[in-house]
Amino acid sequence: MAKADVSSTMLSRRSLVTSAAALPALAVPAVAVAACAKPDPIFAAIEALRNTKAEWLEHLEFENDLAAVIPWGRHYCGRDEESTEGCDPRHVTAVRATRARMTDAACTLAGIEPTSIGGVIALLNYYAKLDSKGVESILPDELVDDDDPAVSERWGATYGYFIARNAARALERLAVQ
Numbered sequence: 001m002a003k004a005d006v007s008s009t010m011l012s013r014r015s016l017v018t019s020a021a022a023l024p025a026l027a028v029p030a031v032a033v034a035a036c037a038k039p040d041p042i043f044a045a046i047e048a049l050r051n052t053k054a055e056w057l058e059h060l061e062f063e064n065d066l067a068a069v070i071p072w073g074r075h076y077c078g079r080d081e082e083s084t085e086g087c088d089p090r091h092v093t094a095v096r097a098t099r100a101r102m103t104d105a106a107c108t109l110a111g112i113e114p115t116s117i118g119g120v121i122a123l124l125n126y127y128a129k130l131d132s133k134g135v136e137s138i139l140p141d142e143l144v145d146d147d148d149p150a151v152s153e154r155w156g157a158t159y160g161y162f163i164a165r166n167a168a169r170a171l172e173r174l175a176v177q
Contacts (some may be wrong), residue, residue: 002051007096019154022116025155028163030136038115039152040114040116040119041112041115041117041119042109042113042114042115042119042120042122043118043119043122045105045108045109045112046109046123046126047104048080048094048105048108049102049108049109049126049138050126052098052101052102052104052105052106052138053102053138055098055101055102056098056099056138057100059094059095059098061139062094063091066088066091069115102138103140106138106139106140106159107140107143108165109123109163110140110143110159110162111162111166111167111169112166113166113169113170113173114170115170116174117171117174119170120167120171120174122165123163124167127160127163139159140155140160142157142158142159143156143157143158143159143162144156144157145157145162148165155170
């Protein structure tokens with residue numbers, strides 16, 4: 001009976017040690033790429049809007065507390081068309097400052113294209129969560145982008161348009177990388 005030559009399929013101790021020594025060198029490019037990758041800016045923008053939303057919720061609690069001290073007719077809700085006459089100036093200042101920070105954070109989020117698949121997922125999940133809870137009132141109704149012909153031709157678009165547009169652009173860019 002003939003014996004099969006198994007020397008070509010068996011690993012010698014020497015070849016195993018040599019291969020193991022080469023593994024760290026093979027891993028260096030992956031580590032270098034990970035170390036050079038910049039964090040996706042969408043995560044910071046989501047966190048900023050999350051924080052300003054929390055401030056807004058604190059403001060609503062403040063408003064409830066204020067109702068015990070200031071008659072309801074002297075409250076200021078922050079709508080631009082609303083008169084501040086007779087309103088407590090502390091309340092007007094607090095509402096305007098909080099809404100301005102929230103609007104700035106929301107506009108920043110709408111203007112950033114994610115740079116990673118994880119960023120696209122986080123953006124879409126965050127927006128879906130905001131929209132599903134009926135709190136879209138913390139988001140601007142419409143935004144304008146003069147550099148986007150689809151928006152500039154109709155003088156603005158919904159907030160959701162910008163989220164979807166930026167997610168789509170990011171996915172297109174990531175698909176070719």
